[in-house]
Amino acid sequence: MKVSIFSDCHCGFAYGEERGEDSFIALNESIEKSMDSDLILIAGDLFDSRVPRPEIFAKTARILSKAQHIPTNTKLVDLVNKRKEDISPLALRGVPIVSIHGTHERRTKYMVNPIQALEHAGLLIHLHCGTAVFDVNGEKVAVHGMSGVPERYAGDVLSRWNPRPIEGAKNILMIHQSVDPYIYSPLDPPTIKLEDFPDGFDLYILGHIHWTEQKPLKSGTILVAGSTTYTSLHKHEMNAKKSIYKYDGSLLSIPLEKQRNIYWSEFDFSSDIVPMIESKLNSLPNIEPKPIAVFKIKGIVPKEMTMPNFSELENRYSGKAIVKITKKLKAEKLEEQIELINKLREQKLSPEEQGLRILQENLKQVNCGLNVEEMFEMLVNGETENIYNLLIGKKSE
Incomplete structure (x- = not known):
């Protein structure tokens, strides 16, 4: 049998x-x-x-x-x-x-x-x-x-x-x-x-x-x-x-013969992570059915770097492969923010005072010379358009 x-x-x-x-x-x-x-x-x-x-x-x-x-x-x-x-x-x-x-x-x-x-x-x-x-x-x-x-x-x-x-x-x-x-x-x-x-x-x-x-x-x-x-x-x-x-x-x-090919890559996060992924994707063969390209990324994103737009990469190469990018990343900025919030909690400040301190710290990191208390007051009052104009240097009419 x-x-x-x-x-x-x-x-x-x-x-x-x-x-x-x-x-x-x-x-x-x-x-x-x-x-x-x-x-x-x-x-x-x-x-x-x-x-x-x-x-x-x-x-x-x-x-x-x-x-x-x-x-x-x-x-x-x-x-x-x-x-x-x-x-x-x-x-x-x-x-x-x-x-x-x-x-x-x-x-x-x-x-x-x-x-x-x-x-x-x-x-x-x-x-x-x-x-x-x-x-x-x-x-x-x-x-x-x-x-x-x-x-x-x-x-x-x-x-x-x-x-x-x-x-x-x-x-x-x-x-x-x-x-x-x-x-x-x-x-x-x-x-x-x-x-x-x-x-x-x-x-x-x-x-x-x-x-x-x-x-x-x-x-x-x-x-x-x-x-x-x-x-x-x-x-x-x-x-x-x-x-x-x-x-x-x-x-x-x-x-089973009628299967998608799987391509697997693992990277540590770096400033050239996007070109590295692009290089891998460009090297994939043009076959049917479309292969699945899996990328695993881990590491720490430095505070001076912006997180890359991985969704844009997935969409751009969607004609060649089914791209799956999974990230296990920590941001230095985020760790600092968590530390700041913990310190503020220990000081038992009011929510408004905590918000003011966080805003002050964020503006300090980007070397912003705007008046923190004035901007915080605008946030409380919902004046987001005025805040946006201040940040881009546009004068209010």
């Missing part, structure tokens, strides 16, 4: 924006590359939101339905903790798709999430703490699935579920969580460790993490399935192309 595996398609990500079709292109390629498989597994976050727009749901459903037109000998032969009447006969036509829901699709207990809606439409089989056993020409595979739950409950949910391998079958355990050491966000720490996985499974599939890895685990192998499209851009995602996987007892990575 050949099983196709992918995860975290995030259909609908950036919908209506320049990258709005990327998730659908990736899903379509993933399904097309799975046409020679007997079974398709999706390890959560097929959608990017809990309640996708009808247009997003329809596009996703249309792509998934392609799997139903490929003849196979795959048969569903048993279920554990899953009602047979919940599964439409339509979901067993062609190449069956088994999916768990992820964190982006999770809704409260009595509300239908989009993966359940796809199951109701006959496009897939949804698992949560349940097992589906399939047969292909006498070879059995048991898919055990635990959908995404809040991290603080995940360890208890896995422990209570306590899945057991099915004798005489290839056993695949699929979950969508952070699992130590694979942590999606340190703000939401995991309650599952690798050693908490039950023994006896041939393959453990981990969704939720957007980069990929595979290594031995207990009696089998763990596959961190990664994602099929770029959402938030992380450096460790740049090291390998987005892929799907084929499993027939061993794993084979199948790269």
